[in-house]
Amino acid sequence: MYVYTPLYSEMVGYVSFLSAFIPIWVFLVLGWQLCSSYGTAALRNESDLLEFFWTVVPSVCVGFLCLLNLGCLGNDLVLKTRGLIKVIGRQWYWSYDLNDGCGLYDSMMSDFIDGVDKPLRVYVDTPYNLSVTSSDVIHSFALPIVNLKVDAIPGRLNNVFFCMNHVGVFVGYCSELCGAGHAYMPIVMEVIEKAFVKD
Incomplete structure (x- = not known):
């Protein structure tokens, strides 16, 4: 027996994407940090480029995840059942x-x-x-x-x-x-x- 909703296949894809994306992103950031640091570096107080990436990259990621979720809304009761x-x-x-x-x-x-x-x-x-x-x-x-x-x-x-x-x-x-x-x-x-x- 299988219990399902119309969202089942989309949720499997969504969870699979997150399960692959998060570890890849973590290892990319860690690798970049390890390869680009040559000891201790003094940081300036301000970095417009860094602040730009801190704002844009998470916003794009959250926006993409919201679009994936919006595609699933309203599909809850479209399954054709016998009754x-x-x-x-x-x-x-x-x-x-x-x-x-x-x-x-x-x-x-x-x-x-x-x-x-x-x-x-x-x-x-x-x-x-x-x-x-x-x-x-x-x-x-x-x-x-x-x-x-x-x-x-x-x-x-x-x-x-x-x-x-x-x-x-x-x-x-x-x-x-x-x-x-x-x-x-x-x-x-x-x-x-x-x-x-x-x-």
């Missing part, structure tokens, strides 16, 4: 609302270990927008095996884009202490192929 999955944390079960006509349904713990009566079903290789909230106290929708954890906070919607890249049944739990039944609200996500869906 929105609304997840509501309640004491002590989860409610799901899919946009496929099933409507809102509750997923409660069953008698089987790590089982629920109605799991969340998603398609493999299909991007989704998961919108998580809570109706009572703070919960946390967590599927550790697929690196997915989203806090469910009353009155707030937390969104994450995700796309499962392999079929299977994945189990998680609420990872925020939410009361006496905290241990009894498992999360089961079934990832299926589109071919297995009845018409």
